Amino acid sequence: GENVEQHPSTLSVQEGDSAVIKCTYSDSASNYFPWYKQELGKGPQLIIDIRSNVGEKKDQRIAVTLNKTAKHFSLHITETQPEDSAVYFCAASGSTGGFKTIFGAGTRLFVKA
């Protein structure tokens, strides 16, 4: 089945710096790659997603890139702010498992003011 690996598990940056989280997936049939942000005591919320026919997508300070050949995708957050502190999950779906979503283990991001 599909496997998603996520790195790093913890990331600490200074306010205003950039943060990058990287993921790899195993099933080349996967075609949809969402990113979720989880704040303390809450469920994950979608922040951005990318489809397999697109290499890059940007939404204000957040961008995602996808390299289908290498089966890598990354989340980039620029000009980080303290409210960006949270756990971020990458995920993949659309593989042989169909619509089921497989998650990475998560990255805890700390933004120091």
Added chain:
Amino acid sequence: NAGVTQTPKFRILKIGQSMTLQCTQDMNHNYMYWYRQDPGMGLKLIYYSVGAGITDKGEVPNGYNVSRSTTEDFPLRLELAAPSQTSVYFCASSYPYQGLMYSPLHFGNGTRLTVT
């Protein structure tokens, strides 16, 4: 819309007890899911449902049961609770479109369960 609502928020069970985690959504989503979240392990799929009357196993179904009698509700049943079931449980829903290819999940705020 309230979105996905889970009850209770917290629960402590003794080994061998049973309970039902409730989940309801008001978005008329066909698909519903139960995930468990353990520290450093991401989210693992327990069970899912593609519509009323249809359920199937995910990655970690042992020790759990589900039912889906309506579009809105998808309860998760724990029989004979064990310490290994201590976790945070999340219910989610989605509305598949474009041939099931692009379908973000909408999550509830979780139930924190401790089995002692």
